[in-house]
Amino acid sequence: MVLARRVKDAKDYFLAGRSLAWWVIGLSIIGTNVSAEGYVGASGSSYQLGIAQANFEWIGAIPAMIIASLIFIPVYWKAGVYSIPEYLGKRYNQTVRVLAASITSIFSVFAVAIAMWAIATTLQTFLGWDTWIGIMVTGTVVGLYSITGGLAAVAFTDALQVVIMFIGGLFIVYLGINDAGGLSAFGDALTAQNPTHLQAYLPAEHDSFPWPAVILGLGFVLSPAYWCGSQVILQRTLGARTQWDASAAMMFAALAKTCVPLLIVFPGLLALVMMADIAAPDMALPWVIKNVLPPGLSGLMFVAVIAALQSTLDSILNSTSLLITRDIRGVLSKQHDPDKDLRIGRAISLIILLLGMAVAPVVESAGGIYQFIQMLLSLFQGPMLALLIMGILTRHASPIAGTIVLVTGITLSFVLTTFSINMLWVAFISFIYSMFGLWLFSYFFPNPLKDNSEELDRLVFARA
């Protein structure tokens, strides 16, 4: 509420008045990232697949975070944009900006719904609440602080949640290994029935996570697309007080990210070692919290998990609201008045929240949470990443080529998905097509600003 009083205009609401320090942003990045894709879903996947699930936090994050910190973030920050689609709009054209913002916004509604469902599942396990009650309570709490306080409220809340999350998570690790009789006994118990559960990579012929697809699809495409191009993640770096703070925040987040598997992968393994009696893998984490931690800590961890899951909601709400307010409405509306962005942004946050609440009950039929969200991401991450890489690293990529590749690349991803091709391969193939297509189409439709434009100099890395 204190932070809400400081929100005077759209810059305060969407970018915290460009005042955030690196450590707040770094913790907030982890809070946002872990919430959506982590706690419940990743514990479930590690229960099934073992430590290979941690690749999403290691090879599937760290290299991309380092590159984002050193190359992408400085360019975005110096370009003075509010969002990644706004950067694409400056680098390519307004069509690309609106398309990118629209695709991200549609995805975000599903992401809100998935996060809501994850919270409702956890509340159901612990408190026995019906799913719809969990969704209503979550929507109300998150809506109150994120809609009023904007990015500053979201970032500081996330940072606090992550600290609690790590404290609780480390207690689970300590008590779990202690219960198993030490680290060595834990490893022996785990691998006795599941010999590949302590191998970072699964065999190349594995159905879900073949290692070549993990390295090429996740390491080279999905991860850089997420860490170098996700509005939800990068928005807080655009709210940094200096460019160094923005870059340092991503490095700091990467340090925390290295330890995240202790919080979200270890519980799945622990549930397996303790032979948890659970109906579905996604129940692994709630089971561990309930059965491993003593009552006081169990309550603290339960609060941490719920809070961490909520930090996804608040971040997505704020960033999607920004995209719709400035990158879609701001471009399409002929009578766009920037002074009204704050009021409109808050109203749109509320609408997205209500839409997410309406879609949340349907998520249950979509299978594992984590894989569902990754499948959605794989459709457009390849083309989006190609546009960002070619846009930032070269002067060659042209506006018309950008539009063509964005549309055809997503279409290709969708067609590949209908042939039941692994989502990681879909991402890789669509990325390769988009890089090649962007280069080729730019020869047929050259960039008019290629040779002499100060504006272009500010938008590419070599001159940034």
Place this chain on the structure above:
Amino acid sequence: MLDPYYEWLSSLPTPWANTITMVMFVVLLIILWSFPKDRIYGDAPDRALWRDLRLWGTLLIVLQLGIYTLFR
């Protein structure tokens, strides 16, 4: 059309994955240290050693090399 590629990729031995990953991290380390100091510090308020993001990146990469050595 893609079947021959899938078959070839599916036949690759699993230990290669860790080795390839570690080589990638070493390459990243080289790229990291090729960045000039001016670009690393940017608009930082001072040039204190702890603000050198190349050191942060090096710590990250060393941790990753350890992880992929451990979980082979």
